Amino acid sequence: MSAHAQTRPGRAASSGRPGRVKRLLASEHLAGWAFVAPAVILIAVFALIPIGWSLLLSLQANNLIAPPHYVGLANYKTLTKDAAFRSAIGHTLIYTAVFVPVSVVGALGLAVALNRKIRGIRLYRLAVFVPLVTSTVATGIIFLWLLDPTFGLVNYLLSLVGLPQQQFLQDPNEALYCIAAMTIWGWLGFDVIIYLAALQGIPTDLLEAAEIDGASRWATFRSVVVPLLGPATLFLVVWSTINALQLFDEIYVTTRGGPLGSTTVIVYYLYQQAFQFFNAGYGAAIAYVLFLAVLLVTLLQLWIGRRRVYYSS
């Protein structure tokens, strides 16, 4: 094989001369960094520095009120023996395992249904978008009413069809799943609009070709649309996981970690430690353990994505 066969077809043979290649390459690095510079500066100042500060905080006994003192890794050592923290981890994992698949798959189905040119499609899309922009407080109030064991609408509907009444958010075994349902409902619109944007990018000639070949709608969907949505799916899985592992707001406005601690997730536990027990250093340590876990999970997902996701280039 000659050296030229290694260059990609269609590319100009400008990479022939070493000096120009070197300069090109050098300018690639410079160009890359120049493009990311504004973002990097902003994120470094307003996110990375605060994250570093809280690493220092995790090494202190600090109630954010009195002058603190350093205690080294004591907070982390205490965490390893903290049974309540372990419970919080368990609850968070269960929640994430329910939330991510259901919301991503559900959103895909809904997005496909919304990717039509039928009358009123804009209003249907708007309807799916509305829960997303409804404030968490309002959503919490509504669900607390819907799921009230005595006066709620859901138990009323269950009684109409003869199903037994449930305690929902007052039942330690059911509460976490109720929260999952509530958050899936609230966040579905988010995943849907991302999928809608991605569906716009699917070349129509591919779909026509499949139809001409006689493929069924389902087969077309499975072997053409879904793979082409890979990048969006990867993004949504990673983002949903990052979000689910940091669940807080919906717990804060409904169950406050109860009943009997069954909905205490990691960030809620962190909040309790920092702002109710005045143990901010310990809270920061929890945040760092969570951060490492999320980072590992994300890296794993990205690695799998690199091998399985198809990009058009």
Add this chain to the structure above:
Amino acid sequence: MKRVVLILLSGALALCGCGGASSSSSTSAGAGNGHTTITVWEGYTSIETKAIEALAAEFNATHPHITVDVQFSGNSDYALQKVLAAIAGGKPPDISYLYGSWAPNIATNPQVVTLNKLIAEDPTFDWNDFWPSERKVATVGGKIVGVPALVDNLALVYNKQLFAKAGLALPTAAWTWSDFENAAIKLTDTAAKQFGWAYVNDASEDTVWRYWAMLWQAGGAILSPDGKHAAFDSPAGVKALTVLQSLAKQHAIYLDNGSDNYLGLFTSGHIGMLWTGPWDLATIAASKVSYGVQTLPGDANHQTISGPDNWVMFDNGAAHRQASWTFLKWLTSPSVDLKWSLMTGDLPIRESVTKLPEYARFTSRYPGIAVWVKNLANATQARPVTTAYPKISTAIGQAVQSVLLGKSTPEQALSQAAQQVNGILAVPE
């Protein structure tokens, strides 16, 4: 290309500059020209907001050398986060409204002004005029760290129509626990979705402090006298929790999940009795319910629990301290406090307010409020003033909630909570 980026960045920065007035400079010119501006942070809403703004305006008009700038700092937990951020930034407000339960922790801040000297040197202030529960909550380790801002307590509010329908005699000041239980059961009609009583069951302090009232009524105590061991797992504590267990088993209690839906249920006639405070009175009075107010039913006594909050002063220099003290003195003086009570329906924070001639207007404007004022005499004990209290509260909250949900017996729940609390107290403060 870099030029483009630079232009855009500077545009963004310029936007910040024209985005609003210059950064807050409320702690401005000091004693130089004799004028001081102080910031007061509060989480009031609706009626109380109007009241504080009216009073601040009156103060500013009558005190030419001081300007009070009242700012909304969020309500409940959010206010704490904002105050902590301000403390971290080295510039806390001059005065902040803070929950009484936060006092022991807030007091660890070196910038908090200890008021003992200021009070001792001012004979007109009369610290003992404030109710005992307020003074207890504002004092941490002998140091007075706040001026009372609010006082309340739990009393029994009942629906007269439901009592008549059930053929029950109305509650009296001599009611015992068995009278109360009997009424709660008779007022319960599960088919009609009617409950005899309501209890906030979100395992928060709202769940806990009602239980403390019952514990005290049974003659029990929260901690041992030296404050080093739990004392609530006594027979008195078990007895109190057993009442809750028994009523819950008979579905006589509406278990509120923390969203205070009990109030809407009471005003629509679904609940017979509430243990609640003056904050619900306005809503109840405006509803169609014919209501009555009575002191809490008792066992060994009729004690109740009070939840005072404080105005805490932060030290931003001598001029600001002086101005803040002047304002707080004025705000909590009897005549001004009566104005506040008339506007908001909050209980008077000083005993001498009840002796003022205009006081009758207060009790007639808010029918039933006089019972709460009288009930302050029953608020003889206070919750332990220790930085560990939030953790103690969480342990008890779980215990009470588990009994109400039928997941454990009173003995089990209390002994587990006592174990946790003893562990908490074993750690030096």
Add this chain to the structure above:
Amino acid sequence: MRLPFSPWHLFLAPVAAVMLVPFVWMVIISLETEQQARSFPPVLAPSTLHFSNYATAWNSVPFGDFFLNSAMYSLATVAGNLLFCSLAAYAFARIKFFGREVLFVVLLATLMVPFQVILIPTFLIVKKMGLVDNVGGLIMPNLCSAFGIFMLRQFFRTLPIELEEAARIDGTSRLGILFKIVLPLSLPALATLGIIQFMWSWNDFLWPLIIIDSASHAPLQLGLSTLQGAHSTQWNLLMAGTVMSLIPMMAIFLFAQRWFIRSIAFTGIKQ
């Protein structure tokens, strides 16, 4: 047998109804008296509709200020994110530069720490810049987020690279490719990022609470929270205010739909 309408309506209509339950509930509550609004179970069919609640809500708190502050905050963060995230995402998607993968993960990592933990140091930094109690203080920490970079990177990578390569051969600069080829092909993604970022800024509560002191500088959610007390919330006014705050977001969403109906012309490019 053909239905007079598309069968998709049979699926979408019930789903839309379920999604709209809270919004309908909010509107109903906003039209009730204070007593009705406080009732539990909720009063769902009030006898009279009090549209005056909207005027009352508007006048009881400085609504005009809140809207203006929120508008400045949201528009600035949308503009900032669209610009800075596009630049960065393009580099991550198309330019092989030294440390690219590591940098991407580092930026992504900033999404993994809950805000409660970093709100105080962020406050300290903004305070140092002299932007406390200032819309600029609201905007600065939110001008660029790793979320937008990640999302746009994924979208840019789905674009066929041939167009860009052709332009490079023609001598177009990287920046030119970004603005003349990549961005015009990415309008749905940009519209999506714009909607999401707008929504986040418009609905932001905690950061404004920490950084803003005066009511005149407060954005919407912070302003609305003054209607919500620990014990005494005026639900009907609060819901009226909340409905009013939802209208702009819904309008922007509907407006942005124009970039979703038009399909991107890919015909002519063979895979």
